[in-house]
Amino acid sequence: MxxxxxxxxxxxxxxxxxxxxxxxxxxxxxxxxxxxxxxxxxxxxxxxxxxxxxxxxxxxxxxxxxxxxxxxxxxxxxxVNTLRANQLVKEAITLDLIPELCGYNSLKSEVKYGAENSRIDFMLQAEDRPECYIEVKSVTLAERDNGYFPDAVTLRGQKHLRELISVAAAGKRAVLLFAVLHSAIGRFSPARHIDLKYAQLLNEAQKQGVEVLAYKAELSADNMTLRSALPVTL
CATH class of the missing domain: 2.40.50.580 (OB fold (Dihydrolipoamide Acetyltransferase, E2P))
Incomplete structure (x- = not known):
C-alpha cells in the first residue's frame, strides 16, 4: 500500500x-x-x-x-489508523501473500452473519471448499517485542469470537487474523492482563476450530505491506 x-x-x-x-x-x-x-x-x-x-x-x-x-x-x-488493517489484509489476500488464505476466487467485504447481528470483515468463497469467514483485528500494543490485543476491554471483540465459534461449528472456516501494525513486535499473544475474558474466549475459540493467525506489516512513511507471519502464543 x-x-x-x-x-x-x-x-x-x-x-x-x-x-x-x-x-x-x-x-x-x-x-x-x-x-x-x-x-x-x-x-x-x-x-x-x-x-x-x-x-x-x-x-x-x-x-x-x-x-x-x-x-x-x-x-x-x-x-494508528485502524481502517488500514482491513485494507492491508484485503491487499495481501488479493496478492496471495497469506498462504493460509490462497485458493479462493471470490472476496466479499462486510457480510452480515451470525446470531448477534454482526458483519464479517471478509468472506472468501470457492466452488471446491467451504466458505471462509475472516475477522481482522489491528495490533499496536507492544511490550518489548511482544504484541498484544486488545489494548482495552472489548465486549465487541468477545462478541466476534462467539460468532466465529458458531461459524466453525457449522462446518465453515473461521479465521481470526491479527494484523500487527507495529515494527517492534516479533510475536503475538492475547492481552490477558487487560481483558482476561477475551483471552480465555480466544483460547476456547481455537479449541473449537477457529484458526488464529498473526501477520506483521512492513511499515514506513512511504508504504505498508502485510507479509510476515508471526508466532502466536495463547
Whole structure:
C-alpha cells in the first residue's frame, strides 16, 4: 500500500477527545488532526513523537488531515489508523501473500452473519471448499517485542469470537487474523492482563476450530505491506 500523495511529518503535541490530536509541522504551524483510532493507543501517542499524516481532498471535512503513522523516539513505526488493517489484509489476500488464505476466487467485504447481528470483515468463497469467514483485528500494543490485543476491554471483540465459534461449528472456516501494525513486535499473544475474558474466549475459540493467525506489516512513511507471519502464543 503506497501512500499517495505522500504523508507529511509533524511533532505530536497531544491527543484528546479520542478522535483529535494537535501537532506542530516543521514550519511551526499547529494543526488539528483526525485520529481514526478509538483504542487506548498505549505507547502510540507520546508527545514529542513524529506523526505522519495524510490530507483529504474533501473540502467538506472539518479536519482534513488524518493521523496515519507514529514514529517513536526509538525509531519504531506504528500504524494508528485502524481502517488500514482491513485494507492491508484485503491487499495481501488479493496478492496471495497469506498462504493460509490462497485458493479462493471470490472476496466479499462486510457480510452480515451470525446470531448477534454482526458483519464479517471478509468472506472468501470457492466452488471446491467451504466458505471462509475472516475477522481482522489491528495490533499496536507492544511490550518489548511482544504484541498484544486488545489494548482495552472489548465486549465487541468477545462478541466476534462467539460468532466465529458458531461459524466453525457449522462446518465453515473461521479465521481470526491479527494484523500487527507495529515494527517492534516479533510475536503475538492475547492481552490477558487487560481483558482476561477475551483471552480465555480466544483460547476456547481455537479449541473449537477457529484458526488464529498473526501477520506483521512492513511499515514506513512511504508504504505498508502485510507479509510476515508471526508466532502466536495463547
Amino acid at each position: 503506497l501512500f499517495t500523495p505522500a504523508l507529511k511529518p509533524a511533532t505530536l503535541v497531544q491527543r484528546y477527545k479520542r478522535f483529535l490530536a494537535d501537532v506542530v509541522t516543521p514550519e511551526g504551524e499547529t494543526l488539528t488532526l483526525h485520529c481514526p483510532n478509538t483504542g487506548a493507543m498505549t505507547g502510540c501517542a507520546t508527545p514529542g513523537d513524529t506523526v505522519w499524516y495524510s490530507t483529504s481532498s474533501n473540502i467538506k471535512r472539518k479536519y482534513p488531515h488524518t493521523w496515519e503513522i507514529t514514529q517513536t523516539a526509538a525509531g519504531d513505526y506504528i500504524c
